[in-house]
Amino acid sequence: MRNIIITIDGPAASGKEKIAKFISRKWKFKHLDSGLLYRRLALILLKDEINDRDLKKIKKRIEKIKKISFQKSKKLRTQEISQLASKIAIHQFVRQYVNNLQYNFVNKHKKIRGFVIDGRDIGSVVFKKADLKLYIEVNSEIRAKRRYKQLIDSGEKSIYRKILKDIKLRDKKDKLRKNSPLVIPDEAHIINNNYSFKNTIVQINKLMENF
Numbered sequence: 001m002r003n004i005i006i007t008i009d010g011p012a013a014s015g016k017e018k019i020a021k022f023i024s025r026k027w028k029f030k031h032l033d034s035g036l037l038y039r040r041l042a043l044i045l046l047k048d049e050i051n052d053r054d055l056k057k058i059k060k061r062i063e064k065i066k067k068i069s070f071q072k073s074k075k076l077r078t079q080e081i082s083q084l085a086s087k088i089a090i091h092q093f094v095r096q097y098v099n100n101l102q103y104n105f106v107n108k109h110k111k112i113r114g115f116v117i118d119g120r121d122i123g124s125v126v127f128k129k130a131d132l133k134l135y136i137e138v139n140s141e142i143r144a145k146r147r148y149k150q151l152i153d154s155g156e157k158s159i160y161r162k163i164l165k166d167i168k169l170r171d172k173k174d175k176l177r178k179n180s181p182l183v184i185p186d187e188a189h190i191i192n193n194n195y196s197f198k199n200t201i202v203q204i205n206k207l208m209e210n211f
């Protein structure tokens with residue numbers, strides 16, 4: 001039996017993770033956050049003081065990685081890591097590395113009934129044949145407000161206007177890059193996440209009825 005794959009794509013801070021967690025809990029699907037993997041790579045480069053423009057060094061450093069943790073961590077959620085992850089994600093060799101991690105993860109858990117995977121290119125590139133594709137839409141001011149609250153709650157000093165600017169910059173980078181830009185995947189269902197989470201859940205429950 002083939003695993004069920006649900007993909008969730010959308011711009012920065014659109015609530016992909018919260019929606020993925022909801023699906024994962026309710027349908028007992030395994031959740032994989034692809035953004036976390038880009039963030040892990042960014043953290044490694046930051047620790048080793050490797051410049052994001054030094055592609056040779058980045059390649060070499062990635063080749064040296066033996067194991068990468070899929071564990072969530074507060075360290076990965078800073079604005080600095082968000083920006084760096086988005087900068088390195090433009091390179092195809094970086095994307096290929098992260099895509100392989102995702103394929104290996106799914107292959108390793110063959111007995112799991114379903115996966116819910118979120119990111120920017122999951123329905124359009126990584127799992128094109130997914131069983132259900134979601135694309136999350138929220139206006140940028142609401143996204144910035146929510147991310148601001150998240151950062152403040154986690155103890156990071158933040159300025160709303162800077163967050164809004166950073167989110168817009170990341171959106172631009174993610175949408176305009178040559179390799180796997182953020183697009184609405186073919187056959188994707190658009191989820192309006194501008195309102196309450198309750199409202200979002202109604203949309204999700206309807207689409208998940210057959211699972």
Ligand code: CDP
Binds near residue numbers: 036039085086118
């Ligand atoms: O949580 P948030 O939406 O802010 O970001 P994320 O999903 O953790 O992703 C961080 C960065 O990684 C994004 O801005 C993208 O540039 C990149 N990314 C990507 O290019 N492709 C993915 N499938 C996931 C993330």
